[in-house]
Amino acid sequence: MDPNTPPQPSKKLTRRSFLKKAAMTTAGALVAAPAAYSYARFAEPKWLDINEVTLTSARLPKGLDGLRLVQFSDVHLGFHYDAPALEQLAQTINGLNPEIVCFTGDLVDYAVGQAGGAYVKALSLIQASVGRYAVLGNHDYFNGPNAVEKVLNSAGFKTLRNAGVRVERGGGAMWIAGVEDQWHGKPNLEKAMNGAASEEFTLLLSHCPDFADEALKFPVDLQLSxxxxxxQVRLPLYGHVVTPKFAQKYVIGRYELGEGKLQLYVNRGIGVSQHQVRFLCRPELSVFTLRKA
Structure with missing residues (x-):
């Protein structure tokens, strides 16, 4: 600053200017709040995120190297999601050319009801060259899990309730295990692993992600939940606001547990429940490519 330049008078915040700025801030907030709600209510729940993920494992057999697997979860049919929307989702899944499709629970929000036939038709459209597998979620138990299991099985999925199956491809094999819901079912991973070889690459389907702490006790390589x-609603610089029981520890995306022994992936789901909103948490299809390390 030039020493010969006289100092400028400081600008004082007058009551009038303060009220003007406060009014502008308030007006901006009032405009932003409805816009944010409209986005969360009408836009984001329909804005599907197709998330490509590559997972590597030294235990994966060479014959399964490059296997392409699609996971979808938490459709919540009957709560702002219907059979035509499920048919559209099926076509999207088919466009991803999956070899295996895994569904990780909460097909319905409360009950199958009279739309069961339409749900079967929509799910039957999903194609996978190796196989389609499913487990039940807590909402699937609300009005009887057998009805939901019947829909899935009738559509060509193999529903794994404390059960497992060996899957072969390209001369390689892996074990796919599925457990009952941790909240309303009686998960028994020991039973689901019956028949699996200890050296065999094992994929576990569990609706609840926090079950991973139990899975660590077994030779499980990958858990999808x-x-x-x-x-469902995430805030900038804060993250999720609330999550349900048995999804408190592992909430979103990929985790490594037991020094890399177990990889866990938590899918954000397709539908919504309780509140028909999503914010900074788009519905997700997970597309995995399995690679031998």
Whole structure:
């Protein structure tokens, strides 16, 4: 600053200017709040995120190297999601050319009801060259899990309730295990692993992601889960606001447990529950490519 330049008078915040700025800030907030709600209510729940993920494992057999697997979860049919929307989702899944499709629970929000036939038709459209597998979620138990299991099985999925199956491809094999819901079912991973070889690459389907702490006790390589919806509403610099029981520890995305022994992926789900909103937490299709390390 030039020493010969006289100092400028400081600008004082007058009451009038303060009220003007406060009014502008308030007006901006009033405009932003409805816009944010409209986005969360009408836009984001329909804005599907197709998330490509590569997972590597030294235990994966060479014959399964490059296997392409699609996971979807938490459809919540009957709560702002219907059979035509499920048919559209099926076509999207088919466009991803999956070899295996895994569904990780909460097909319905409360009950199958009279739309069961339409749900079977929509799910039957999903194509996978190696196989389609499913587990039940907590909402699937609300009005009887057998009805939901019947829909899935009738559509060509193999529903794994404390059960497992060996899957072969390209001369390689892996074990796919599925457990009952941790909240309303009686998960028994020991039973689901019956028949699996200890050296065999094992994929576990569990609706609840926090079951991973139990899975660590077994030779499980990869667990796919849903349930959390990723929080459904996430705030900048804060993350999820709330998650349900058994999705408190592992909420969204990929985790490594037991020094890399177990990889866990938590899918954000397709539908919504309780509140028809999503914010900074788009619905997700997970597309995995399995690679031998």
């Amino acid at each position: 849903g349930h959390s919806h990723g929080g």
